[in-house]
Amino acid sequence: MSHTCRHNPEATHTKRRYFELIRGGASGTAASQRVGVSLSCGSLWFIDAGSVTFIDKPINSRYLTQDDRIEIADGLAAGEPVKSIAARIGKSYQTVYREIARNGKPDGRYQPWHAHGQAHLRRRRPRPRRVSGDEQLRAAIAGQLAKHWSPAQISRWLRRRWPKRTDWHLCHETIYEAVYRGLVVAPSQQTPRTGRYYQRTRGRGRTREGALKQCTSLKSIHVQPAVAEARSQVGHWEGDLLVGAFQRSAVATLVDRKTRHTLLVAIHGRHSVDQHRIMLVDGHRNM
Numbered sequence: 001m002s003h004t005c006r007h008n009p010e011a012t013h014t015k016r017r018y019f020e021l022i023r024g025g026a027s028g029t030a031a032s033q034r035v036g037v038s039l040s041c042g043s044l045w046f047i048d049a050g051s052v053t054f055i056d057k058p059i060n061s062r063y064l065t066q067d068d069r070i071e072i073a074d075g076l077a078a079g080e081p082v083k084s085i086a087a088r089i090g091k092s093y094q095t096v097y098r099e100i101a102r103n104g105k106p107d108g109r110y111q112p113w114h115a116h117g118q119a120h121l122r123r124r125r126p127r128p129r130r131v132s133g134d135e136q137l138r139a140a141i142a143g144q145l146a147k148h149w150s151p152a153q154i155s156r157w158l159r160r161r162w163p164k165r166t167d168w169h170l171c172h173e174t175i176y177e178a179v180y181r182g183l184v185v186a187p188s189q190q191t192p193r194t195g196r197y198y199q200r201t202r203g204r205g206r207t208r209e210g211a212l213k214q215c216t217s218l219k220s221i222h223v224q225p226a227v228a229e230a231r232s233q234v235g236h237w238e239g240d241l242l243v244g245a246f247q248r249s250a251v252a253t254l255v256d257r258k259t260r261h262t263l264l265v266a267i268h269g270r271h272s273v274d275q276h277r278i279m280l281v282d283g284h285r286n287m
Contacts, residue, residue, distance in 0.1 A: 151175035
């Protein structure tokens with residue numbers, strides 16, 4: 001006997017299996033038969049979920065899954081606090097609040113399959129880049145970059161200068177991306193104040209190749225002369241920076257590769273990378 005649409009303890013499990021079959025490519029009739037409900041009941045579920053069919057593929061763990069949204073819906077139905085729901089699914093409560101606001105139904109209900117479908121549509125929707133389609137906006141950003149303004153400063157300036165042109169209100173990340181993609185100006189002509197004209201992926205560290213893509217005159221250690229590599233000639237120095245506790249003090253070191261003769265140069269005040277480089281050059285000239 002097929003199940004009805006009335007609530008029962010297995011309703012959530014049945015719905016979950018139904019939508020897994022639908023999103024796996026099964027027809028509504030076949031999915032209803034497989035889970036043991038009538039075609040009309042399955043059709044009502046399908047319509048309530050927004051009639052969204054797609055292949056549900058694994059995504060990054062930082063995004064909410066279908067199971068997470070089911071947990072949110074069950075918690076809300078039981079009157080559970082949002083912070084408690086968030087802790088149970090391992091997400092921040094801000095994420096859960098945003099999820100409910102973004103993907104809830106117009107009548108105020110939070111339906112997990114509808115929410116999952118809406119999130120999928122939003123993720124897949126092609127959105128034109130605002131900078132690429134607006135020549136005046138590109139010129140305005142390029143003009144401020146020529147003044148060596150940072151993208152964050154340009155973002156605030158656009159909001160103050162044109163408060164009613166909301167389509168020009170860009171975040172600094174959008175401006176960075178426009179520069180990296182060459183939408184605003186060629187990277188060889190103008191770059192952000194970071195001196196970086198490539199987009200670095202998120203995460204700890206970066207590759208040696210990426211670190212060298214800077215607008216500087218630095219050279220890789222791998223292009224040093226062979227005599228320096230073999231330690232057969234005096235006069236090839238290596239520099240390093242030693243930083244004390246709580247970064248309150250720093251010492252620059254110069255070591256000759258052949259003799260291992262070492263010079264220590266105290267750095268007073270700022271001890272950034274640029275200051276370290278200046279001290280090493282001055283120390284080498286005064287020898």
